[in-house]
Amino acid sequence: MEEAELGNEIVEISMQVNGVSVVLRTPANxxxxxxxxxxxxLTGAKEGCGIGECGACTVLMNGKAVNACMVLAPKxxxxxxxxxxxxxxxxxxHPLQEAFxxxxxxxxxxxxxxxxxxxxxLLDENPNPTRLEIREGISGNxxxxxxxxxxxxxxxxxxARKQGEES
Amino acid sequence: xxxxxxxxxxxxxxxxxVTGRARYADDHTFPRMAHCVPVYSDFVHAxxxxxxxxxAARQDGVLKVITxxxxxxxxxxxxxxxxYPMLAEDRILSHGDVVALVVAETREAALEAARQVRxxxxxxxxxxxxxxxxxxDAPVIRPGTKNNIxxxxxxxRGDARSALAACDIVIDHTFRTSFVEHxxxxxxxxxxxxxxxxxxxxxxxxxxxxxxxxxxAAILGEPLARVEIRTVPVGGGFGGKDDTAAVxxxxxxxxxxxxxxxxxxxxARQWSMRESYKRxxxxxxxxxxxxxxxxxxxxxxxxxxxxxxxxxxxxxxxWRSAVQCCGPYRVEHVxxxxxxxxTNNVFTGxxxxxxxxxxxxxxxxxxxxxAEKTGLSPLEIRRINMVTQGAETITGQLxxxxxxxxxxxxxxxxxxxxxxxxxxxxxxxxxxxENLYGxxxxxxxxxxxxxxxxxxxxxxxxxxQFDGSILLEVGIHENGQGAxxxxxxxxxxxxxxxxxxxxxxxxxxxxxxxxxxxVASRGTLMGCGAVVLAAKKLKKIIxxxxxxxxxxAPEKVRFQDDAILGEADDQRLSWDxxxxxxxxxxxxxxxxxxxxxxxxxxxxxxxxxxxYFTYVYSCQxxxxxxxxxxxxVRLLNVVAAHDIxxxxxxxxxxxxxxxxxxxxxxxxLMEKVExxxxxxxxxxxxxxxxxxxxxxxxxxxxxxxxxxxxxxxGAKGIGEPALEIIAPxxxxxxxxxxxxxxxxxxxxxxxxxx
Ligand code: FES
Ligand code: FES
Numbered sequence: 001m002e003e004a005e006l007g008n009e010i011v012e013i014s015m016q017v018n019g020v021s022v023v024l025r026t027p028a029n030x031x032x033x034x035x036x037x038x039x040x041x042l043t044g045a046k047e048g049c050g051i052g053e054c055g056a057c058t059v060l061m062n063g064k065a066v067n068a069c070m071v072l073a074p075k076x077x078x079x080x081x082x083x084x085x086x087x088x089x090x091x092x093x094h095p096l097q098e099a100f101x102x103x104x105x106x107x108x109x110x111x112x113x114x115x116x117x118x119x120x121x122l123l124d125e126n127p128n129p130t131r132l133e134i135r136e137g138i139s140g141n142x143x144x145x146x147x148x149x150x151x152x153x154x155x156x157x158x159x160a161r162k163q164g165e166e167s
Numbered sequence: 168x169x170x171x172x173x174x175x176x177x178x179x180x181x182x183x184x185v186t187g188r189a190r191y192a193d194d195h196t197f198p199r200m201a202h203c204v205p206v207y208s209d210f211v212h213a214x215x216x217x218x219x220x221x222x223a224a225r226q227d228g229v230l231k232v233i234t235x236x237x238x239x240x241x242x243x244x245x246x247x248x249x250x251y252p253m254l255a256e257d258r259i260l261s262h263g264d265v266v267a268l269v270v271a272e273t274r275e276a277a278l279e280a281a282r283q284v285r286x287x288x289x290x291x292x293x294x295x296x297x298x299x300x301x302x303x304d305a306p307v308i309r310p311g312t313k314n315n316i317x318x319x320x321x322x323x324r325g326d327a328r329s330a331l332a333a334c335d336i337v338i339d340h341t342f343r344t345s346f347v348e349h350x351x352x353x354x355x356x357x358x359x360x361x362x363x364x365x366x367x368x369x370x371x372x373x374x375x376x377x378x379x380x381x382x383x384a385a386i387l388g389e390p391l392a393r394v395e396i397r398t399v400p401v402g403g404g405f406g407g408k409d410d411t412a413a414v415x416x417x418x419x420x421x422x423x424x425x426x427x428x429x430x431x432x433x434x435a436r437q438w439s440m441r442e443s444y445k446r447x448x449x450x451x452x453x454x455x456x457x458x459x460x461x462x463x464x465x466x467x468x469x470x471x472x473x474x475x476x477x478x479x480x481x482x483x484x485x486w487r488s489a490v491q492c493c494g495p496y497r498v499e500h501v502x503x504x505x506x507x508x509x510t511n512n513v514f515t516g517x518x519x520x521x522x523x524x525x526x527x528x529x530x531x532x533x534x535x536x537x538a539e540k541t542g543l544s545p546l547e548i549r550r551i552n553m554v555t556q557g558a559e560t561i562t563g564q565l566x567x568x569x570x571x572x573x574x575x576x577x578x579x580x581x582x583x584x585x586x587x588x589x590x591x592x593x594x595x596x597x598x599x600x601e602n603l604y605g606x607x608x609x610x611x612x613x614x615x616x617x618x619x620x621x622x623x624x625x626x627x628x629x630x631x632q633f634d635g636s637i638l639l640e641v642g643i644h645e646n647g648q649g650a651x652x653x654x655x656x657x658x659x660x661x662x663x664x665x666x667x668x669x670x671x672x673x674x675x676x677x678x679x680x681x682x683x684x685x686v687a688s689r690g691t692l693m694g695c696g697a698v699v700l701a702a703k704k705l706k707k708i709i710x711x712x713x714x715x716x717x718x719x720a721p722e723k724v725r726f727q728d729d730a731i732l733g734e735a736d737d738q739r740l741s742w743d744x745x746x747x748x749x750x751x752x753x754x755x756x757x758x759x760x761x762x763x764x765x766x767x768x769x770x771x772x773x774x775x776x777x778x779y780f781t782y783v784y785s786c787q788x789x790x791x792x793x794x795x796x797x798x799x800v801r802l803l804n805v806v807a808a809h810d811i812x813x814x815x816x817x818x819x820x821x822x823x824x825x826x827x828x829x830x831x832x833x834x835x836l837m838e839k840v841e842x843x844x845x846x847x848x849x850x851x852x853x854x855x856x857x858x859x860x861x862x863x864x865x866x867x868x869x870x871x872x873x874x875x876x877x878x879x880x881g882a883k884g885i886g887e888p889a890l891e892i893i894a895p896x897x898x899x900x901x902x903x904x905x906x907x908x909x910x911x912x913x914x915x916x917x918x919x920x921x
Binding site: 037041042043044045046047048049050051053054056083084085087088089090093097100101102103104105106107108109110111112113116131134135136138139141142143144145146147148149150151152 | 183186194349351352401819826827828830851852859863
């Protein structure tokens with residue numbers, strides 16, 4: 001755990017988390033990741049390193065993929081946050097979730113929530129990436145299990161489907 | 168042979184994992200749960216340790232500060248030798264030793280108080296070079312031992328010395344490998360809950376619930392039946408969540424028992440990297456003799472593995488190295504010594520491959536060197552020497568109980584990648600120094616499962632419910648590899664039922680007998696084996712009960728299409744109806760069966776015996792480009808083929824191959840745990856780099872199926888074969904690109920000045 005620069009004075013922050021407004025008081029040096037996991041019990045975002053190197057804690061903040069372990073509480077004030085829990089559920093999987101299942105892109109699953117959210121941010125920005133661009137787009141997310149191949153397959157399929165929809 | 172591209176994947180846990188609902192160890196909380204953190208010393212090697220916990224214990228929110236003196240049961244434990252102090256006593260033997268645990272209301276309070284633990288000791292010079300530690304006059308590191316040799320395995324076959332003297336060509340070469348970190352994405356974590364019935368319940372990130380139970384029971388001084396290890400999803404293991412993870416669970420259980428509260432102990436990445444065991448670095452000195460015709464006559468090998476400060480599974484890891492020290496080749500004369508040597512480095516233990524990647528790195532380069540010296544192609548020299556059907560291995564085992572397919576496997580890869588043509592156009596150091604090109608390949612066989620390492624058996628329970636649903640439970644652990652899905656698919660096939668009927672009941676150590684560790688690529692082989700045998704028993708029970716109704720003899724009853732049929736197709740009971748009938752007949756459609764692996768034999772003195780009951784055959788080939796100015800090696804292409812007997816779950820099998828290749832690539836080109844005086848210098852993901860998506864090329868995996876008669880399901884395993892030959896394949900490709908032999912891991916190209 002890296003020492004946060006902010007102190008532990010209490011701040012009040014309000015966020016939209018998966019479409020729900022949340023207001024909470026928390027020490028300023030706490031991370032968005034620990035707020036999500038501990039206060040809001042949204043444990044889909046994982047801590048793999050705590051220093052912004054593995055992407056397991058990836059969430060969407062105002063539509064952009066961020067490492068929640070690197071976002072201190074005050075930075076999240078006023079933000080729109082999407083976690084994996086907000087993307088889809090068992091009854092209605094998001095196309096990316098569906099594609100990850102279908103392509104065998106999940107093994108231990110610890111990287112999966114972050115990987116899917118990074119993929120979402122990537123496709124929102126570039127709906128038609130090449131395989132190489134997909135690899136680039138997820139290069140902030142480590143996976144030790146899969147060798148990434150089936151993850152790339154899954155994202156590529158969703159990209160192709162999107163493209164099909166548009167034309 | 169198939170690539171199985173389009174088949175849709177099946178995993179029973181995929182949906183909960185993609186939706187973030189899967190609850191890993193750290194995702195659990197319980198009312199009144201306290202938090203625990205470990206305390207380390209700054210010493211690498213020291214005696215007269217004293218730990219003053221008074222100040223720490225006074226801090227706000229602190230419940231207890233625990234040292235070895237508080238342990239009610241065993242302080243030291245281990246799978247082979249009980250030498251690992253779960254909390255340090257009077258000595259420090261490595262920088263990862265934990266001297267105390269702080270338990271507090273919050274993790275922050277525990278971390279804060281941990282800084283207040285005062286530690287003093289008399290430092291001793293650390294011994295960190297295994298070759299030095301090996302010398303007879305070296306100071307002895309582990310109290311109560313005579314020297315630093317943890318184990319010594321031998322292979323004695325024929326007369327290697329005389330045979331070498333008579334050889335036309337002798338290649339003498341030393342290879343070195345490094346410490347490698349498992350880097351499972353989820354750090355160790357355990358939540359332990361003391362239950363009102365006195366049982367300690369454990370939710371832990373670990374690979375082996377039964378091993379974990381032994382550690383927990385040992386530290387508490389309580390019987391196995393009073394500890395229940397629950398199955399929770401694990402964020403990767405790769406061999407690395409064996410004793411290390413068990414110890415974390417044991418410490419959390421200790422804290423929970425002493426505080427009589429649920430306790431969570433979740434490791435930060437830097438603790439995990441500091442403390443957890445690594446892959447053994449090896450020094451491998453080989454002398455390989457052959458005749459001009461390319462036939463290998465003799466091998467002499469002296470191999471030293473750095474065990475670090477504790478034994479862990481070093482004797483087993485190095486035993487596999489001994490058995491496989493000549494690769495998949497027939498050699499008449501072998502004299503090999505493999506030693507595990509204690510040092511004050513971080514300890515070393517199980518890591519996917521388990522002693523094979525190191526020897527393969529040496530042997531598969533030696534084969535390429537031998538090819539060059541004899542003027543043969545690397546394929547040809549392998550064909551001349553490789554094991555064939557009925558051949559004898561270097562341990563005197565006849566390979567006659569399964570299909571020996573190494574030639575088929577190698578030829579498949581060579582053809583797919585276009586090996587000979589690409590070898591011909593490899594750069595050999597000539598051409599654009601910023602873009603040299605080379606192709607390389609490596610082959611191996613791998614003894615399946617534990618072999619003579621341990622007692623090899625596993626069980627399964629099939630518990631059919633009267634409403635038609637089915638519970639399946641197996642003594643194999645889901646480590647993320649897809650074990651549960653493989654068991655479900657096997658049961659589905661053997662019962663002929665719809666998959667949707669089957670629910671995998673996640674076992675606890677109290678619900679199913681000890682199925683052994685989920686290691687050694689044995690999960691599919693042993694687990695599916697037990698499922699097949701349990702399915703057979705179940706079908707017998709059902710057939711006997713329903714034969715009358717179906718108007719045929721029990722032997723004629725068939726199980727297919729989600730129904731149970733007599734001889735004629737119109738004698739048919741749907742599965743649901745069959746279960747109702749069994750209920751009315753008061754017959755339990757329930758079965759339990761154990762699968763015992765076929766016998767193996769071993770003679771420690773000669774290193775001869777039937778080491779493993781069957782083998783997996785593999786070949787991987789790569790293309791690389793090398794930039795001599797930057798020293799960068801880029802992987803352009805990988806083709807892999809493995810004969811795994813039978814594919815149970817094809818997309819998962821492919822995933823295992825891709826993932827194994829990626830890890831092997833990391834070991835080959837990127838990863839090295841840097842130590843200085845026994846202290847790890849790169850204990851973070853910022854400094855220790857593992858492969859990202861950009862570092863890997865597109866890969867082609869080919870599955871070869873020769874169903875294995877020793878395996879009830881026909882399947883063997885893939886976890887480790889996938890990883891164990893990519894490094895020598897890359898080294899051989901780098902040689903073909905540059906003309907330089909790479910005898911160290913990770914591979915480093917000396918930069919040339921521009
Ligand atoms: S936990 Fe946030 S990047 Fe690793
Ligand atoms: S699936 Fe295990 S880390 Fe990606």
